[in-house]
Amino acid sequence: MPRLHRLPARIAAVMVGTILVLVLTVSGSVLWMTRALDDQARRQAEARILDARDGMVERARLLALDYAKWEDTATHVTAGDTDWMRDKIGATAIAGEAFQIAMLWGGPLERDLGWTIGGPAEPREGLLDPLLLGLAESRLALVPLDTYDGTEFFAWSAGHLYVLAAARVEHLTERGGGVLPDDRLGRLVMGQRIGAATVGAMRDDLLLSEVALVRRPPQDRPSLPLLDAQGAPVAFISWEPPHPGSDLLRRMLPLLVVVMALTAGLVAVGMTLVRRSADHLIAAERRSALAARTDPLTGLMNRTAFNEALATPAREGERAILYLDVDGFKRINDAIGHAAGDSVIAHLGERLSDLAGPGCLLARVGGDEFVFILDGPDAGARARDLAAAVGAALRSPLEVPGHRLRIGASVGYAVQGKAGSTAEDLVRHADLAMYEAKRHRDRGPVAFGDMIETADREARIMERALREALDRPGELSLVYQPIRDPRTGRLAKAEALARWTSPQLGPVRPDRFIAVAEQSGLIVDLGWRLFLLLCDDLERHADLVACFNVSPLQLLAPTFVPDLIGELGRRGIDPRRLEVELTERVLVDDPRLAAERLEELRAAGFPIALDDFGTGYSSIGYLRQMGFDTLKIDRSYVADLHDRIERQALLNAMIELAHALGLEVVCEGVEAEDDLRIVRELGCDLAQGYHLGRPMALGDLMAPCQGPARSVA
Template sequence: MPPPAELGRNPGKAAATLDVTRHALLFMAALLLLLFVVASVGLVQIALQQNTRATQQSLFYVDKAIQTREKSMLATLRDYAYWGEAYQNLHVTVDYEWAYIRQNLGPSLFEDFAYEGVFVLDPQGRTAYAVVNGQRVAVSLAQWLKQDVAELLEQARGQTEDEEPVVGFVQVDGQPALLAVTGLTTGGDPQVSALAGPPSLLLFVDLLSPEKLQALGEDFGVTNLRLATDPVDAQATPALTLASVGAQPLLLRWEPAQPGRQLLYWILPLLALGGTIFALITWLTLRRAIASAREVDASYASLYASQQALAASEVRFRDVAEAATDWIWEADAELRLTYLSTRFQALTGHAASAWLGHPLGELMQCPGGLDVWLETCSSRATVSHSRQCHYRACDGELRTCHLSLRRIADGQAAGGYRGTVSDITEELQAQARIEHLLLHDALTGLPNRHRMQEFLEAKLKALPSAAKPLVMLSIDLDRFKPVNDSFGHEVGDQVLAEVSQRLRLALHEGDLVARMGNDEFILIVSGISAAEEVEQLCVGLIGAIEQPFEIDNHRIFLGASIGVAMAPTDTRQADELLRFAEIALYQAKGAGRSAWCFYANDMNERVIERRQLENDLRHALANEELSLVLQPRYSVNGLRMMAAEALVRWQHPQRGLLGPDSFIAIAESTGLIIPLSAWVLRAACREALSWSEALIVSVNLSPVEFRGGQLVAQIRSALEETGLPPGRLELELTENVMLEDAEGALVLMQELKGLGVRLSMDDFGTGYSSLSYLRAFPFDGLKIDRSFMTDLHAADDSKAIIQAIIGLGHALSLTVTAEGVETQEQLELLRQYGCDEAQGYLLNRPMPPEELRLLL
């Protein structure tokens, strides 16, 4: 083309040049439009593929969430249905007190598991027992469900002998509900005899409310999981159809992730902007070319700029195409590679040139080989085939992919194949991680309760013998809670991980160690034939755990208690073996730290007795079977009554009058100490108001109350409710309160002092750090432990200790009280030593409130 200067001197040539320029620009504009359309279509296709993958993944997680809910409900149902006591009290006879009042099958299923419905159907199909939303009701299953589930119930009866529950979905008041039902059995309990005839059925109902569905979806990364609201919503995707018992199907809907939408949001505007700029430049160039030949130079410049914009658009299009997660390949009829897209090197690490000309079978490892697969594929060019294969990346890692293949149908005689490869390694690894997390503890990597249960049942199916028993060890760490309190949960987690490693090293291959809870572990060991070997293993385990833990420049010392149960000596049932090991662990912890204990039959009886006493105590609190007694406290000089200590007694219907030693420990371990202490506090405050003299009333506090967080509010409420002046209330607490959480106890005690009450340290002299507590904590008095009174008249060391305690108390301006005064000689010695107050049988025994009022 002539230069612009020549075109300016030759108008005819310039006009022809302008015409060629105009046609060239129009052609380029059409080409750019075509490229924009192709790029947009390709981009939309990529975005749709990304959205499709995200939708498929969300469908997998929703299905997994529903399966997890079903498995959890079936596990809970088995625990209750295959239980000898449940068979005795819900099938042989229906005992409402056992089931509901004692909470063996009552409100706890709603409070702990959120099961809205619990029903027991007798062999004739009638509702014999029903609990709805934690309350016992007189309503039948059909009335509450408002539909007939007889087919599901009949199926459950047929599977009772196999102990296999049945599960299904129904719709209750517009909400999906998960039903799990099975027959009641003795659970292998030799003490319960099975009755002939059809079994009773136990049925749990879990209403999947909108809140439950949404929370269930969020646990698996799914947004707005819900029941389809209307026909339009039901036609949308993605959706999961639940296996409904009734005729009406139940359809779940959710909002899947839309990664392709973000891609379109960013890239399409850029393409549109490029096309708009080029069109504007073309229009201006044509206008100037027609207006004046003198602007030919400018037109050429505009044309050059337009070509640059077109090149940039093509580069952007290639970048978008290569951003896909797949790589494209072509091969001849012998499957020798003839083309590999640039994404091949980015995804595999191999250079494309290194593989061109090589057979595809050398790169891809497919089950049975590619040749065998090709023989089974259709010869039609319109049919695509895909299967899962493997290939070795450049770094040596074996990757998993989907290989798609299609014959080339372009009229070539030689023929060939083309297709894509999608790498799914990360997706499979994510799925494997999910399955691993379902069966393993996230912190330690040990098997969890579900995996332990599977392992134990498999071992028991192998029928262990008395000569080669299966040994279960239940291990609980001693002194672990202070680790979390003192060093933080991060250090505590590192300690648990190290404990897990030490337990693994102590076992042989084929044995199992599982984490059951915070600091509880289960070991399942085989290959042991004698009790001496079990004891050696326990010694080794305790010794391994007692070795110091060096973490973050801290030396941490722990201990362990172990309970041992063996199959078949103790039982052949998995649940019973676990329960017996826990019972033995409880006995080991009661015997002292770093101890082990073998299960014995009488242990179960003591546990049952303790559980019965716990239920009776709950009943006593609800029915006011408790009574208050008061023991006066006198000044040593003058024997004037100064205060009275409030004590509790329990008039048990069968056991008679029980002192606190019989039930306080149970109340503390079960949490009943909170309502029990609240009752004593209010009763003591009300009684003190009736006295003719303004004496102090003393109430004991449990260390458990200091952990609850409601102690200050409870005492403030009791004072406001009864009207007792705060200065007349004295709270007695032991050193255990400070040992467990000194900083927290100090804050609480300062708040209590802010109420105006008195604080006294009980059982002083029995702890190793009481002196530091007396100096740092806001006590008003201390009570010398009764153990120092026993041999006071004969033991010089006891006299010296009491003199030192009295001197220390007076130096700190504390009121010193001696407990357990039983002889006149003891009282005289206390008077000589300058003790302030005394309490004991010599002065007065604990008495009913009315006797104390007469004494005053």
Template sequence: MPPSLRALPALQVGFDPAGGDRARPAPALLAGLNALPQGLLLIDRLGRIILRTDRVTHLLGLPGEETPDRVSSRQILFALRLAPRDGRRALARRLRCALEQRRSAAFELAIETACLEIELHPVDDGGWSVSVADVSLRRAAEAQAEERARIDPLTGLPNRLLLREHLDEALARLARSGEGCALLVIDLDRFKPVNDTLGHPVGDALLVKVAERLRSTLRATDTVARIGGDEFVILQTAVSNPGDTQALARRLVDLVGRTYMVDGHLLTIGASVGVAFAPDDGRDADRLLKNADLALYRAKLDGRGTYRFFEPEMDARMQARRQMELDMRQALARREFQLHYQPQLNLETNQLTGCEALIRWRHPERGMISPAEFIPLAEEIGLIVPIGEWVMRQACRDAAAWPVPLSIAVNVSPAQFKSDRLVEMILSALASSGLPAPRLEVEITEGVLLQEGEKTLQTLHRLRDLGVRVSMDDFGTGYSSLSYLRSFPFDKIKIDRSFVKDLASKPDGDAIIRAIAGLGKSLGMTTVAEGVETSEQMQRIRAEGCTDVQGYLISRPVPANDLVALLTRQRSPA
């Protein structure tokens, strides 16, 4: 009750000590009380109403005529007769307890025309004050806010909170009647490039269209919710046949993957879907969501644009992945990473020209771990930047002890190029090791140029200005390699090992090698064929005009100590 109303009982409105006629409030006081938005009842120690404002008369529907002298506990709140029958007894019980114990109490009554908030407070002289307020507008606003809190404002779909409520209800039905359900977690493929290239307004409009398509696939009893930027979840209820869920997952992949027209742009994205069933994959909401996420992760690993059902092995693999992440975060401090070096041979002089640095991880329990196992994870969780810096510094230190003019090639990931301090880090590595800049070669893949192209080109030009050489790795495997060769004057092109492998099995293998070698010659770039393992491959690559080779035929990657012995021999296997 507001402080102004709580202070009213202290006013000397007057009681007859001998129990005579009731005192009447002064007209001015009553007029002031009638102006308050709350209604007020004052009851004396004998249970008589000594003050009643017009507002309380209206809100509680009290009779306009003279009211009884004495008011029982049931009569204090006349609106009890308007309360729902199933709640009337509980309210009366709470009221009696408050009266008997002389303590404050608060009630809320929902009647046909309003929602009333009623507060009861004891007065020092043994009486009571009762305030009544119409909180209908406030409760309506709160209900609207609560509803908005459960709806995604962009798409109008349920959000994570409302999805969780519907999922809890479905799991309660499962416990009662055995009715199964399925969760389908949907992640949009290739959505980020839409945001990055066309802007967030186009991305938002695309999400709205995706939401409309998802709605169209569902029954009235199912729920589709947006729980993140481009992540949606469908709760499919009354599932008795997994084939129905499989059909839905297949339909989702197909429907989301169809072309969209948004603000004059033709857009094509895709969907990866992970599915978990209740009760087979879990009987509680958290486990179901976790297992559906694991299935989604598998769908992404398998190439995206597909769906996968949860399997117990997925959880085991994810636990192993988490353990590897924890171990990798400590590996740098424990000095568990090592560098191996694979030499490159010049075909004209039959001399080694340099080496490529390749990282290895000597795990204390698992032994040597291939970079193919941990580098993708390091890129995903952001550890590739500190690991890449360690590789650069260690490679420069090792190469500084090699005979001049042998060079060292270090692969730099796209994540490292996002760092504003890449050039400064390389400068520091060169300075601390004493390695001349021309003996360092930075290898990049097309993935580096795909992101923030102009900024990346500026970084590459800064490296060239320092004297550092730049090569394109895995050339020929991307869709825009030629355009990149025009945008930046690379020093070297490394022909992907897949083309060398195809020399013996595909008739066009020689032609591709010949074309790349000719392109490199015309642009003044060295061409290195990777993955050379046989003398026949070496001869054919030499015949097609490549300048250098790298592969097991020359040498496997070896530790720094073994490399020194190899460099001293300086002999070619050709």
């Protein structure tokens, strides 16, 4: 019997022990989970605060760069147009919607000009501390010229905290500008005020309590520093860390007591539910982190993830960057629309993703720019193979809704150099190689190397020599290539061609020095000097009718047409003796402004010709809209006509189209008697080429034997 009495006690002991173990296990698990949730929430809060701070900085940076690298800003700041700066920049700062403080200084500006929210319309001097501007200058000195970049930092001004972004005001070469010395460039700083409203919006967006902006870091709560131009904290964002685990435990405790009293199974269910909640929080964080580092259009890494991937240092030869830029993507967007353009980028991303194997990452870092990162001891060889594979992958057309497109791309790559070179250097080298490939598209992928550096050095030497040539008479000259009637051989007019013989460099090919002039911003001065030489020849020979080429920068310059008309009027030269030749690039870069300039030339009496037709992107609409007088068909359609029946048909269609639009047709590149016979039979009005006359001095052109010329019938 005693045993019978002891059995319940034993059962009870087992039950009590089981429940006690269960209670201790559940309690320990709940406490552990509570701490884990609190720690996880603390880290999440810190990451969200960091993202919010970086977002403020990035918004300020993009805003400042958008204004500083805007062509209109560069034009009006260089011209010292205070009214424009007040209306376009100052008024926006005063309104305070996009930014609340703005200041321009340096370069062509005689004094600093500043505006702030609610302030007067007239610019103020000394709006920002000179020491602060000096620090901004120091940081901008580290930013290379002719780049879409600037510097950002936090600073106090007039009792308010701002996130400031500063950049040089310059017209980038990739947008048709030219590199100017640093001391000729103005500076622009813009800032967004960080006040109670900003902090309140941050608190609401991040779902955090007691978010505050403080001067000193609190001891009892986390904070994040806001750094000034010297890298020192000027303020801190502090917040109350969330305690979701503790809050959850307080809410669940009564239920847990009841559940543990009734059944350990319900406790297990409760634990499972809690664990599931934690899993949901972790999964949400992972999705958020992934979305922040993923390009939404292609699903590839974005620039943020690309920069993170480059943060790990690499040894010499064990990392390569391959930079790819789609050729003419703006024209694709203009032709088929931005939605179809996005589809092109998405399909291109899929095709490039197939080429990224082990040890290779692919990112989309711009609108039409993709970058591969290759790591490993054979990175250089793999980069060369990948460049070839990219070219092969782009040979087949892309299928987008309603369109079948062949996409071209410029590819450049660079391999990690000697120890100490940074990831930024590697990316810059690949970018330079890509631009070299874009300049010489027939070369295919370009590897960064001594040749590119040598080309840059030679271009700088040529630029200095060209600047000297513009100041010295005798180095620049003109020759003339006759343009004749293909039926009679009569000289109709002649194309003026530039020549340069440098004392240091000797004779320089026109394509070389004209390209250098365009890149360095000398093309307008060079064009004007050559125009004056042409006017001298027109004065000496009253029978001369000449064509002269005008670059896009010349045509779009505000004073080009008035200066042209004024010079001819001063010399008494009839504008009808000068035919202005333009390439198709002018029409694509800025059709509206080009149409305005051509209308001014046409009103003044100048004949206008479209040169090298068929090599670019001009359309029948352009030909009708611009009102050309002459169409010059590129030599690539004329060469070897007698062997190319299909080319004869294409040339015939071009001539008939031009005649239907009332245009005179000139066929360039007539190099043989058979070519001349065919263009004559196809109805071409005039012809030009070595068979009819090479470029020659004016005296030879105007010699009696050159007037009627030899018979070409």
